[in-house]
Each structure stands twice: as structure tokens, then as C-alpha cells.
Amino acid sequence: MFSRFKPKNDLFYGLFTSSAQCLADGTKTLTGLLEPEPDFEGIARRMVDLEHDCDRITHEMFRTVNSSFITPFDRSDIYVLGSSLDDVMDHIEAATHLMALYGVTELPQHLREMIEILDTSASVTADAMPRLAGMKDLERYWIEINALENRADHTYRTFLAYLFDGHLDALTVMKLKDVADELEDAADSFEKVANIVETIVLKES
């Protein structure tokens, strides 16, 4: 009877999946910084393009929710989910841009680890999104993301202790802290995505 609403729901799930896939492209591009002699400016430029791609998907998501009479779950949850996915990309783009802007030429070990954690978080998120349609097998996703965020947080704090131990000049500390803050914010946004998915699943169960 309500089958005519089905296609629209498929559209939503498709957009969540596309959005998460776009993030995975972003973190994959970010891992380009881990290779020997990375092209910081080239990667920053490519990230701007990717951010625009993700923006377009988020915009399409919001247009769809606004024009839909029935949505697969609460409208406000769709907004928060879409915005949080979008936030991840904003922080990754900002981190890359700051590295190019500040002329960072060598990435400290802690930041390399944070980039790897973000890339894993993106894969785990992109894997989970298609399962939203069936509302199952999602618990291990949010548990895994919470564990990854804890690791990112620990790495971030250890990096702060290293940054401020007195061996670097203040301007260098400020630049590297700016970059680390954006990476940490990206990890937080992945966790926010997982939290809202958990909320959606709990409401439906």
C-alpha cells in the first residue's frame, strides 16, 4: 500500500551512502600525505574539489528531505546526520589547506597516526551506511567508531604534550596545533555521525 514511498526512501539511503563514500575519497586523498615527499598544495587543491562534491550530495539530501512528505526517519535526524557527514569533510579540507598555507613540509608521527585513524573511520562509516536501510548489524559500527575516536583523542593529547615540551618555537607550535585541531574535530564529527545513527536505530527498535 505504501510502496509508492519506497523509491524515495531508497533515494535517501543512496544519498547517505554517497556522502560517506565521498568522505572515504577524502581520507584516501589525505593518506597521500603519508607518502614520501607529498605534494601538499596539489592534495589541498584536490580536497577543495572533493569538498564541493560532498557539499552537492548534502544539498541534494536536504532538498530531498524538504520535498518529501514521508521520510525513512525523523527529519531532524536526517539533518543532523547530513550535517555531521558534511562537517567531517570540512575539517579534513581545512587541515589540508592549513598544511599547505603554513608550509608544513614534514608531518609529525602523531599526525600521521591521526590520518590513518580517520581513513579507517571513513571506511567503517562507508561500510555501515548501506546497512541503515535494514536497520541492522549497526551496533559494531558505532562501537568501532567510538573506539577509533578514543584512539584519535589519545593521539591528539599525546601530540599536545610533545608540541609544548619546549623544543619547538611558538609559531611552529601554533601552526601544528591548528592542523591537529582540525584532524581531531574530524574524528569528533565521525563520532557524532555514529551517535546519530545509534539514536535512529534505537528509536526504530
Add this chain to the structure above:
Amino acid sequence: MFSRFKPKNDLFYGLFTSSAQCLADGTKTLTGLLEPEPDFEGIARRMVDLEHDCDRITHEMFRTVNSSFITPFDRSDIYVLGSSLDDVMDHIEAATHLMALYGVTELPQHLREMIEILDTSASVTADAMPRLAGMKDLERYWIEINALENRADHTYRTFLAYLFDGHLDALTVMKLKDVADELEDAADSFEKVANIVETIVLKES
């Protein structure tokens, strides 16, 4: 039939317009900093008064939405719209206060440009608010605000590159970055106002 609800709606639209007008007064005051030998402390004091005026309007808006059975559009959208208008003023006030506090006596060119962008953003927003009642001719408003925010963001990032190029001492860099961050946050809040207006219009269309 529903004409008895009309007056309350007029009240809402009047409050949105007053709130945006209050912001325009704020950015106009901010442009006082662009004149020769500006009175930083006097402008900061005047801004505190303006912030209180805007606060009162926001508070009135929230009281009205809480006591209304029917609102012109979603309650939660009214909250987000009111809070985002309020956020602009908070950031402008903080920027001015920090300049007075840190003893900034000369405004770098990039910050002067950001202030001009904010003043234009406030005018564009104040012009658009009265059109909310008719829900039309608003598309050019949000397109213009997005373009202004992109310009502010570009100016901000160019300023960061200048700040960190090594010709300034670290404390000066920190002070000017604090001020620039608040101006950039003000531009972001103008964009958030435009985004929520776009959402409201799309829902109604």
C-alpha cells in the same frame, strides 16, 4: 478563517527584521574601526549595548514562539534562525572587545576587508528578512551571502598566511588570530542564517 493567527505571524516577521536590523547597526558600528584613529574602547562599549539590544529581541522571539499555538513555520527553524542571528552579534562584540583588550591600535588590511564584507552581509540580510513573510525573492539573498562568506573565508586564509610568515612575534600573531577568528565566525553565522532561510523556503514551496 485563520485570520486571527495573522497578527502573531506579523509579530514574528517583525522580530526577524528587528533582529537583522540590530545586526546591521552592529556592523555599521564596526566600520567605525575603519576610520582614521578609531576609538577602540568607545566602539567596544557601544557594541556591548547593541549586543544587549539584540539579546532582548532574540529573547522576545523565543517567548513569542513558546507562547504561540501556531507559528509561521517550524518552531525548531525559528529557534535556529533566532540563535544564528544572535551568534553573529556575539562574534562581532567579541572581536571588538578583543581588539580593545589586546590594545590593537592598527587594523591590518585583511581585517579591514573582513569588516566590510560583514557590513555588506548585514545589509543583505536586513533587506531579505521582510521578504520572509511572502516567501519569495529570497534565492538571490542566500546566493549572495554564500558568495560573501566565500570571500570572507578566502580573506581569512590569506591573512593567516600573512600572520605566520615570520615577520611578527608570536604574541602579536595570537592576538590578531583571535580577532580574525571571531570575524570569520561572524561570517559563518551569517551563512548559517541564510542556510536556514533556504531550508524554510524549500519546505514551504
Add this chain to the structure above:
Amino acid sequence: MFSRFKPKNDLFYGLFTSSAQCLADGTKTLTGLLEPEPDFEGIARRMVDLEHDCDRITHEMFRTVNSSFITPFDRSDIYVLGSSLDDVMDHIEAATHLMALYGVTELPQHLREMIEILDTSASVTADAMPRLAGMKDLERYWIEINALENRADHTYRTFLAYLFDGHLDALTVMKLKDVADELEDAADSFEKVANIVETIVLKES
């Protein structure tokens, strides 16, 4: 007739009270830093445990709201209230952690005052939460919290002027500013809790 819904409501009010009480435990622990020769690392470790306790209460709150057909007030208000209570603890924990991380051994007077303001804010909040059930005698609570936040804001800004007056090296300024930012954010989150309580009460009246 609706008495079968009562127990669930009691559960909600109990969880709000527990959450605020958990914060009061947090700020009480924070005041341990005001004693002579405080154990910064021990206090930071104890704060991590307290943060986990508070997290568990917030999580229980969200699970309860998700599984309830009827809630004592708007679901979205419960989320905002729960998240804001949780935010206070996050900022207090972060402040303590940064002090231990940065090797702060002596707390400047302004930060001591901010800690006392936070401890008072927590007591006032914990006192008010049980009154949510009756929806009365809450006005003096939010007025008091707003006054406390104004005092915290003033202390924070005076501290910034002191920090940047040139007598400290840049790295020390950055460390102490990081700590002050977290304490200021904690005071802001207490105000956000009070604002949402005001909104809830106004809606019901």
C-alpha cells in the same frame, strides 16, 4: 488515567538530577586544585572516571527517551538538555587534563576564581533539577546562572588581558589560554542548560 506514564517521567527527572549531581561531583573535584600543592595528575585521572559516570547517565537518558512513547516534554529538548549537561563535564575534564599535560604547577588567580564560579554553578544547577518535575521556582535558577556566566566571562576576559600583557612567554600564554578556554566553555554550557530549562518551562506555562 495516565498514571501508567508517571513512573517513566519520574525516571526522566531522576536522570536529570543524577546528571547534574555528577557535574557537582566534577566541580567539587576541580576545587581540589585550589588546595596547597594539588595533585594535578591524580585529579585528572579521577576526572576521567567521573566523565565516564556522567556519560553513562546521559546514555541512559537517551535510551529512555528513545524507548518512551510519551516523554515529560519535547524529545528534542531532552536531547539538548542531556547534551548540554554532558558538555559541561567534557570541558571540565579537558581543562584538568590539559593542566596535567602541560605541567601547570601553579594556578593563576583568575583561573581559581573561574573554578569557584563553576562549582557554584554546579550546586545551583543540581539544586534546580529536582524542581523540573513541578515546573516551578525555576526562574531564580536561570537568573542566577546567567549572573554566574557573566562573572565567568568577565573573569575570563580580564585574564586574557593579563596573559597578553607581555610578561609571559608565548608557549606559557598558549597553555594557560587553552585551560581558560575550557573553563569558559564549561560556564557557557551551564548557561545553555539554564536556557533550555527556561524554554521548557515557558512552553509548559
